Structures are given as structure tokens and as C-alpha cells.
Amino acid sequence: MDVSKLKQISDRSYDVALAKQNALEKAKSRLLVAHDGHLFQADAETINLIKNLSEDRQEFVILDVNDNPALIKDATTFLDLLKSKNQEALNSYHQTYQQLSKIR
Amino acid sequence: MKKGVLVFCFNTEFYRYDKIAAKTIPLIKKNLGLPVTVITNYDTFKLLPPLGWVDYRLIENQTGNMINGKPWHNLDRHRAYELSPYDKTLLVDIDYFCYTGNLQTLFDSDHEIMLHDKVYDLTGKGSYDFRNNSAIPMVWATLVYFKKCEYSRAVFEMVRYVKEHYPYFCNLYRIDFGNFRNDYAFAIALQQLNGLTSFPVIPTKLATLPASAKVKSADEQRLIWEMEDKFGVVDTDVHVIDKGVAYV
Numbered sequence: 001m002d003v004s005k006l007k008q009i010s011d012r013s014y015d016v017a018l019a020k021q022n023a024l025e026k027a028k029s030r031l032l033v034a035h036d037g038h039l040f041q042a043d044a045e046t047i048n049l050i051k052n053l054s055e056d057r058q059e060f061v062i063l064d065v066n067d068n069p070a071l072i073k074d075a076t077t078f079l080d081l082l083k084s085k086n087q088e089a090l091n092s093y094h095q096t097y098q099q100l101s102k103i104r
Numbered sequence: 105m106k107k108g109v110l111v112f113c114f115n116t117e118f119y120r121y122d123k124i125a126a127k128t129i130p131l132i133k134k135n136l137g138l139p140v141t142v143i144t145n146y147d148t149f150k151l152l153p154p155l156g157w158v159d160y161r162l163i164e165n166q167t168g169n170m171i172n173g174k175p176w177h178n179l180d181r182h183r184a185y186e187l188s189p190y191d192k193t194l195l196v197d198i199d200y201f202c203y204t205g206n207l208q209t210l211f212d213s214d215h216e217i218m219l220h221d222k223v224y225d226l227t228g229k230g231s232y233d234f235r236n237n238s239a240i241p242m243v244w245a246t247l248v249y250f251k252k253c254e255y256s257r258a259v260f261e262m263v264r265y266v267k268e269h270y271p272y273f274c275n276l277y278r279i280d281f282g283n284f285r286n287d288y289a290f291a292i293a294l295q296q297l298n299g300l301t302s303f304p305v306i307p308t309k310l311a312t313l314p315a316s317a318k319v320k321s322a323d324e325q326r327l328i329w330e331m332e333d334k335f336g337v338v339d340t341d342v343h344v345i346d347k348g349v350a351y352v
Contacts, residue, residue: 011334013115014228015152015334016226018228018336020338021228022226022311022336022338022340025309025340026223026310026311026339026340028308028309029204029206029309029311029341030204030206030341031307032206032209032307032308033209033213034209034210034212034213037212037213037214037309038213038214039209039213039215066215066304066305066307068304097154
């Protein structure tokens with residue numbers, strides 16, 4: 001295989017990697033949710049924390065994205081919001097990722 | 105509570121910001137669904153195309169600042185607080201292309217004022233590493249979310265104060281850029297008013313296309329850029345530095 005072909009493959013790999021990175025950043029920017037005046041990331045950590053704490057208590061306090069304490073009174077509604085936002089963003093990322101994976 | 109978007113738009117002898125506004129304001133209206141107020145001057149206002157229901161406020165903008173040897177009309181940003189007709193305002197750079205409704209989330213937060221402190225270069229070149237250019241971490245004044253309240257008013261007052269004594273603050277914080285930058289003025293104001301401690305920020309990264317990425321087209325759905333024979337497509341919110349975007 002000549003060098004120009006190798007460079008072509010390298011360039012294409014870079015372009016795909018950049019497109020995937022941009023799609024991931026786009027997904028992350030969609031994970032931001034507001035609840036009761038606080039901002040949260042609808043990421044795996046927040047979802048797991050809410051799910052875990054809500055198993056044995058009605059109300060609890062967690063930290064928002066700016067480390068302010070937030071009292072969660074209705075964990076079920078909040079968890080639904082986080083999960084739907086999380087899946088909305090990640091489904092979209094998944095579709096883009098699948099398309100990009102076919103390019104190589 | 106009245107919510108809305110505020111933009112500043114002043115043409116210079118080199119750049120037609122009215123043409124950029126013609127692309128970005130419809131995107132803001134469509135994707136954020138919020139009223140828009142444009143702060144402009146009479147010369148720029150005369151050139152703005154009809155943009156539907158938009159509130160215009162004409163001011164005489166301050167001049168004298170430069171960037172890369174060209175005029176840069178960015179000296180009135182501290183007036184956003186007094187000029188905004190909204191209780192909750194998103195102050196947006198005129199070259200910010202709003203392709204999603206993500207920023208609506210900010211209006212549901214209780215924070216008084218927030219800006220980005222992280223940027224993301226969509227070209228993958230990591231063009232915006234200013235860690236060694238000052239003794240204070242920079243924030244990005246591209247988007248400023250604020251509520252009308254005593255604290256936010258104080259921040260804008262402090263930005264004005266920093267602007268009026270900019271050489272002193274540049275020296276104090278060892279800022280490499282000699283021209284006035286709102287990014288540093290807000291960083292200084294927020295740090296000072298928070299008693300030199302940290303402050304709340306917009307917890308996402310500001311997606312940006314640097315000047316080296318030339319915009320080839322920008323429509324209602326997406327923007328296409330080119331750099332070093334490579335092309336990219338953007339369909340998320342993005343700050344576009346290439347002023348050639350006015351003519352695509």
C-alpha cells in the first residue's frame with residue numbers, strides 16, 4: 001500500500017474521530033436539566049444517585065452542578081425527567097455514532 | 105416574569121454584523137421561542153432586514169477598541185443590565201448560531217448570573233487555551249444569563265468599572281491582551297464580587313468555530329465549515345468567529 005493511501009486512511013480516521021467527539025459534546029450539552037431552580041446533569045451518576053437515595057427515603061439533599069445543595073421532594077418525577085433527558089440525548093448520539101461507524 | 109434574549113449589533117467599517125444578525129436572530133426566535141431585543145445604532149439599524157417581531161433599542165455605541173488592527177465595538181456590553189427589558193435575560197453574541205433549544209434550561213434556574221468557563225473547539229485543534237495568558241481564569245462573555253437583581257446589577261457595574269480602569273486590571277491580573285475584552289472584564293468582576301472565590305457557571309462547554317474555520321453555508325438546520333480542505337457539519341449551538349459568515 002503506498003503512503004498516500006495510508007495518509008488517506010489516517011485523515012479519514014481523524015475526521016470520523018472528530019465527528020464522534022463533536023457528537024458526544026453535543027449530547028453532553030443536551031444533558032442539562034433544571035429542577036426546582038437548580039441545574040443538574042442527566043448523567044449516569046445523577047440518575048444512579050437519585051435512584052439509590054430514593055429507595056429508602058422520601059426526601060433527600062443532593063448537590064447541583066454548581067455544588068449548591070438541593071432538596072429533592074419528589075424523586076419519582078425528577079428521576080423520570082433525568083432518564084428521559086438522558087435517553088433523548090444518548091439515543092441521538094447513538095444514531096450519529098452508528099452512521100459514523102459505517103464510514104470506515 | 106418576562107424572559108427574553110438580548111443581542112448587541114454594531115457594524116464596523118470592515119464587518120457587516122447586520123448580515124450576521126439576519127441569520128442568527130431568526131434561529132434564536134425559532135429554536136428558543138423567546139422575544140428578542142436588538143441593541144444597535146442608527147447606521148446599523150438602517151441596514152437590518154425585516155426580522156419579524158423584534159424589539160430594537162438604538163444607542164450611540166462607544167468606539168475606540170480594536171482587534172487585529174480593526175475596530176471592535178464591544179464597549180457597551182456592561183449596559184446590558186439597564187437596556188434589557190426582561191426580568192430574565194440571555195445576552196447572546198450576534199455571531200452565536202442557536203440550532204437547539206438547550207439554552208431554555210437556564211431560565212429555569214435560580215442563579216443570578218452565569219457564563220461559560222469552558223470552551224470546545226469544534227475543529228479539534230484546541231484553539232482556545234488561554235491558561236498562560238492571564239493570572240485569572242477566563243470566562244466567555246459570548247452568553248451571559250442574568251436575572252434582574254441587586255447582585256447582577258453589581259456585576260455589570262463592576263464590568264463598567266473594570267472597563268474604565270482596564271490598563272490597571274490588565275496589569276494586576278497580568279492579562280496578555282492589551283485591547284479590552286469583555287471575557288476578562290466579566291471574569292474579574294465575578295471574581296471580585298464573589299470575594300475572590302469561585303462563582304456559578306453555565307455547566308456546559310461553549311462550542312466554538314475559530315476564525316481559521318471558514319463557514320461555507322449556514323441555513324436553518326445546519327452550518328458547514330471548511331478548514332485545511334476538511335469539512336464539518338454543525339447542528340448544535342455554536343459561536344462562529346469567522347466574520348465571512350455574513351456573506352454565505
